[in-house]
Amino acid sequence: MIYEGTQSNTYLLSTANVILDPRTAQRNLTVSEDGKQARFSGRLLPDSPLRFSNWYGILGKESFSSGRHYYEVQVGAKTCYVVGFVKESVExxxxxxxxxxxxFLVFKLVTKDYNVxxxxxTSLSLNDPPKKVGAYVxxxxxxxxxxxxxxRSHIYSFTGYNFSEKLYPVVNPCSALPLDPLIISPVTPAAASPACLL
Structure with missing residues (x-):
């Protein structure tokens, strides 16, 4: 659990234990046994209608249809990645x-351009490029x-949506160098700072 709100209005928020679903991984991706890391490997996995075919994406196993949920992804020095959520019906x-x-409700870095x-x-100008991205719904x-x-700084918010279907966590490690994995990180106690989520 982590906190959301201001010092005068703080409440508990569920930290999502995101585990990546290898059945949804694009065929060129490799997923760690614990489901916490995904990287581009170039090896072709068997095809499946559950997989993304033209995009190096992978979904989390658990979907969300109510409540507040937060997870973090270690992006490190990667030059291309995508982190966020997608609707269940996504193509x-x-x-x-x-x-x-x-x-798609995602934050991404592509060719030195941060955008959502x-x-x-929408292109974003970030003074302090993140090494770890927090995603919240x-x-x-x-x-x-x-x-x-x-x-603990805010990057961007999508607001005013009327969600009516399940949302899944999604990451895309891309095929650009370096081919480091995207890593689903445990949320540290410091993330309980009320300033983290406003």
Missing amino acids: RMKNIQKNTENG STTPD DYERGQVSFYNADT
């Missing part, structure tokens, strides 16, 4: 735009937010 087989219109999946994408409030988990 996995066709090559579509990865934006809110198509069910609005329609069209408040289902009833219709909000998805992203944070620099090390500095």
